[in-house]
Amino acid sequence: MLTDIAIRIIPHDQQRYPTVGDWYTDEHGVTHISVSNLGNWRMEFAIAIHELTEWALCRHQGVSQREVDEFDTTYTGPCIEPGDDPKSPYRMAHCVATGVERIVIALLGVSWRDYDEKVNSL
Numbered sequence: 001m002l003t004d005i006a007i008r009i010i011p012h013d014q015q016r017y018p019t020v021g022d023w024y025t026d027e028h029g030v031t032h033i034s035v036s037n038l039g040n041w042r043m044e045f046a047i048a049i050h051e052l053t054e055w056a057l058c059r060h061q062g063v064s065q066r067e068v069d070e071f072d073t074t075y076t077g078p079c080i081e082p083g084d085d086p087k088s089p090y091r092m093a094h095c096v097a098t099g100v101e102r103i104v105i106a107l108l109g110v111s112w113r114d115y116d117e118k119v120n121s122l
Contacts, residue, residue, distance in 0.1 A: 057093035
């Protein structure tokens, strides 16, 4: 069964940990996707799509929110994005979500370089 999903744009400093996109499911079964405010709806939409895709694929593969959170919040490896690390429990979901994100950014007419610079400036 699909749960209720709430997507919010929030100030970057209100994320649960240093990230521009986050997902979690609360005790009522509502999935929350939080996207850092980038001042550009197209960029924010791409992050939301990434998070939604990652959440759905993790759910499908049986990768729990707890596993993702623990990996992300303790990550000290060489990759900029924890999900890119070969040891990530959600690597496939993250990589597919990044591919979808890249397609969305291109279709919305945003330069990936500009997008990447904006995301990394936070």
